[in-house]
Amino acid sequence: MKMSQNNPDKDDQTSSNRKTISLPISRVRLIMKSSPDVSSINQDALFLTTKATELFVQHLALSSFNNGSGKETKSLSYSDLAKTAEETETFHFLADILPKKILARDYLKSLEQMQEEEADF
Amino acid sequence: MAERPEDLNLPNAVITRIIKEALPDGVNVSKEARRAISQAASVFVLYATSCANNFAMKAKRKTLNAGDVLAAMEEMEFERFLEPLREALEVYKKGQKGKKEVLEQKRKDKERKADSENDKSREDEEEEEEEEEEEVERMEEEPEAENEAEEEVEN
Numbered sequence: 001m002k003m004s005q006n007n008p009d010k011d012d013q014t015s016s017n018r019k020t021i022s023l024p025i026s027r028v029r030l031i032m033k034s035s036p037d038v039s040s041i042n043q044d045a046l047f048l049t050t051k052a053t054e055l056f057v058q059h060l061a062l063s064s065f066n067n068g069s070g071k072e073t074k075s076l077s078y079s080d081l082a083k084t085a086e087e088t089e090t091f092h093f094l095a096d097i098l099p100k101k102i103l104a105r106d107y108l109k110s111l112e113q114m115q116e117e118e119a120d121f
Numbered sequence: 122m123a124e125r126p127e128d129l130n131l132p133n134a135v136i137t138r139i140i141k142e143a144l145p146d147g148v149n150v151s152k153e154a155r156r157a158i159s160q161a162a163s164v165f166v167l168y169a170t171s172c173a174n175n176f177a178m179k180a181k182r183k184t185l186n187a188g189d190v191l192a193a194m195e196e197m198e199f200e201r202f203l204e205p206l207r208e209a210l211e212v213y214k215k216g217q218k219g220k221k222e223v224l225e226q227k228r229k230d231k232e233r234k235a236d237s238e239n240d241k242s243r244e245d246e247e248e249e250e251e252e253e254e255e256e257v258e259r260m261e262e263e264p265e266a267e268n269e270a271e272e273e274v275e276n
Contacts, residue, residue: 020209020216022135031129031163032170032185037178043217044187044210049169051209052194055202056165057136058143060158065144076144078153081161090198093168094161 021050028053063088131162169193 028050032041041049061076067087068080079101085094136159140150172193173185182189187210194202 020212022139023131024135027128027131028166031131031166034129035167035170035174038170038174038185039183041185042187044214045173045185045190047213048187048190048206048210049166049173051206052169052190052199052202053131053162053166054139055205056199057139057158057162059199059201060161061140061143061150064154065148070148074145074147075149075151076140076154077151078157081154081157085161093197094164097160097164098157 021047021054023050023054025050060084060091060094063091129163131159133159136162169197172196 025046029041029046032038032046032049060081064080064084065071065076067084068076070076070080078098082098082100085091085098086100133155137150137155140155140158141148144150169190170185170193173189176189176192177183177185191203191206194200194206
């Protein structure tokens with residue numbers, strides 16, 4: 001109690017510091033360290049990467065929503081993300097993990113179904 | 122080291138909250154989309170780390186520093202993150218410093234209480250402590266100055 005009376009400014013800073021990032025730094029460090037050639041990371045670099053990841057999540061979600069098909073229905077779907085990964089230069093590195101669902105398998109399946117249905121008739 | 126593959130995922134609850142805050146109110150985000158964004162975020166961390174590490178290696182440093190991460194953002198064409206990142210780092214550093222000062226202050230208060238009956242020695246001690254504190258701050262600032270110098274050389 002005494003502390004907050006003496007240093008109101010400092011207390012504010014500490015609490016706003018807590019709010020600057022919400023992702024766990026320890027988990028981000030684990031991911032960074034899983035990269036084989038990284039030996040050590042200083043505290044500021046760790047903080048910045050964590051913060052950047054949050055900005056990235058916001059940016060990816062918002063870009064995908066704005067370019068996507070769900071603006072009227074107020075929804076964000078996987079295909080909106082895949083579209084953004086494919087069409088936006090900065091998100092291109094995601095194309096491998098966010099592949100556009102090429103419906104070859106589904107298409108073949110539906111073709112099969114149609115043939116079966118035809119056979120039934 | 123990550124022992125299980127799920128250790129390399131970011132916590133879903135936090136990712137979901139960040140997505141929600143970024144989008145207009147009432148937007149429904151499918152489970153598949155949330156999972157995809159979370160995976161994308163992990164890949165982003167790895168990509169950024171690898172880029173930053175390249176900068177560190179070029180400068181023959183083993184430790185990734187703030188400058189490396191910022192350079193990586195530029196390389197990845199996320200210049201739009203640079204300004205918010207710099208601001209956040211400043212607040213973070215102030216917070217770290219604030220914490221240290223609060224701890225120092227606590228220690229002082231404690232000692233002051235113990236010494237409250239001996240005014241003379243209290244004053245002496247206070248002076249000494251202030252000197253100590255200044256030294257700590259100077260030491261903190263130095264490595265940073267070095268980093269900046271390194272960056273400039275690189276450019």
